[in-house]
Amino acid sequence: MTTDVKFYQVGSFAVGNRLLSRDLRTVQSEETRANALTCGHRACRGCGEALGARYALDTAIEATKGKLVVVNATGCLEVFTTPYPESAWQVPWLHSLFGNAAAVATGVASALRAQGREDIRVVAQGGDGGTVDIGFACLSGMFERNDDVLYICYDNEGYMNTGVQRSAATPPAARTATTPAVGPEPGNRFGQGKDVPAIAMAHRIPYVATATVADLHDLEAKVRRAMELRGARYLHVLVPCPLGWATESDETIKIARLATQTGLFPVFAAENGDVVDVTPIRHHVPVDPYLEAQGRYAHLFAPSRRADVIARIQAEADRNIVRYDLLGRRGGT
């Protein structure tokens, strides 16, 4: 009598699983992965940005058969990878300034075009500060001209490299070094928000997508799709920062997942200005466990619970859920 042997991992969708069928495996699970960002860099333990960058670039390298040039804005990713005379990069990599990565990438793409080497593709990358604040004009210019660049923003919701100050991507109520948890309204104030994926979509560029390090299959798929297209493309990746968010270093993935499950960070893709794909929330959770897990929101729970502030944050999550139909109530997308 024979019995079916069940491999424990076959059913697992873990990114390292090599027992999945080829088309479901991640680039990262393959021994042929490029290791664009190799070991030895100085990122903190559990850094979401290091994880996101590695997955994104290895996928871009695979998609371009190694013909890739990377431009990096100033920020944690730049600093922790290139302490001279060392470099963790296995790709041609250029860092110029904090606020000009998009324009520098345009320059690289223009040069490649003039030289007839358009088979070589260009990725620009930076943190949220380098993207949505100081680099915003260059980014918008690059979008508007539809330059052949994929720009990846690794959003850790603050200026981490300089010691966790507030950026335009810092969420309301979060504590940072410049929005301290003191006074009657502790933490970052409630503003109008700066929805950069939506602003990117308003440029009607070929591709805009969001992703998180909680779903690395999805991140890889989005980079792959982006590299199939020409013109300006934008990928906004949520990358929790244990240091800045005051979270445990082994909780990075969990926190990122909670950000999507609450609706606070909607995951979607848009082509030519229209949403073409939304990742539905499978297990909807209220914002409380997401906030509670992070020291940057500690003032919302002690000395007393700030139900009013939490309710406002919940309202933002709910608005996202309606706007992107994250619970699939409208019946398919």
Next chain:
Amino acid sequence: MPEQLEGSVAVARTVARCRPQVVCAYPITPQTHIVEGLSVLVREGSLAPCEFVNVESEFAALSVAIGASATGARTYTATASQGLLYMAEALYNASGLGLPIVMTVANRAIGAPINIWNDHSDSMSQRDCGWLQLFAEDNQQAVDLHVQAFRIAEELSVPVMVCMDGFVLTHAYEQVELPTQEQVDAFVPLYQPRQVLDPQAPITIGAMVGPEAFTEVRYLAHETQLRALEVIPRIGAEYAEVTGRPGGALVSAYNMTDADIVVVAMGSVLGTLKDTVDELAADGTQVGVVGITTYRPFPAAAVRAALADAARVVVLERAISPGVGGPLTADVRGALAGLSTEIVTVVAGLGGRAITRPSLRAMLLEAGRGALDLLTFLDLDLPQIQRAQLTGAGR
């Protein structure tokens, strides 16, 4: 064959003959005609292959140039005044990365008060940013310096500014002889970058450098600038051989025989100065003129040699360092250290104020009598200042 051309058009056509592969620009008076001219040449296909990138700011213009140059493309841009200041962060970056970008600066005052006219405050404010700065005296020299700038930049792997006076040169029509395409091709070979972003041989450019190596990086940058003091005259001599016209030099000298007084100046005012000293010579007063063609690196030895026999030196400044005086004077003083030369500063022509021959003549005669203060403002309108002080506008 000489042609009657606007300075900007002459420069645009000359730059095109140097075959840049990427040109990026953001408009600012009085630089506009240069980049407009280049955009036409690219569109009509006479400059190809070349990407002309219309950017959203000067900061982006130079950033695009940085990316293109690091990818091994010959790269050109142009700006002036507020635009140059808007680039400031990227200026230091381009030189720090050793990228041989060539940029025209159509010299213009800096606001406030906003003023579109010519002086040298813009490029002088960036004198320490690690770029070479060459100053043109007339449009022929502007044309010639641009061709040499590409050679110098690429040989040394440093960026070069070619500075030409806004309006006075950029918008002036005069006889100019452009080097032919054959001459330029012979003189400026294909660009061979020192290092380049290439997937076949990946390198990291722009790493973070700490205290253990930063001084050494800056030392090397200084050494490169000093090497430029040898490279510029050598390339100038080669240029003269190819074109039959004088090539770029460190300094120029005029009417120096028996001159007790020498005026030091840069840019288009040198023409007026030469006319003025000719007039004075006819009246029996000998005044020499030393023009600074290479302002960065500052050719201290050449300046010292040129001024060795002068008893009095007048430094004519087209910029001011408030609270100090003239920026060029400090360099000239340094070059003449240990000599007993009497050095005075005359600030003139700020924000487009015309520097006339009668004013220069009167000033030089006064200088000859030793009657000039350490710092003089040429043609200063004292009643206007008194009115401003009375109304409080001067405060």
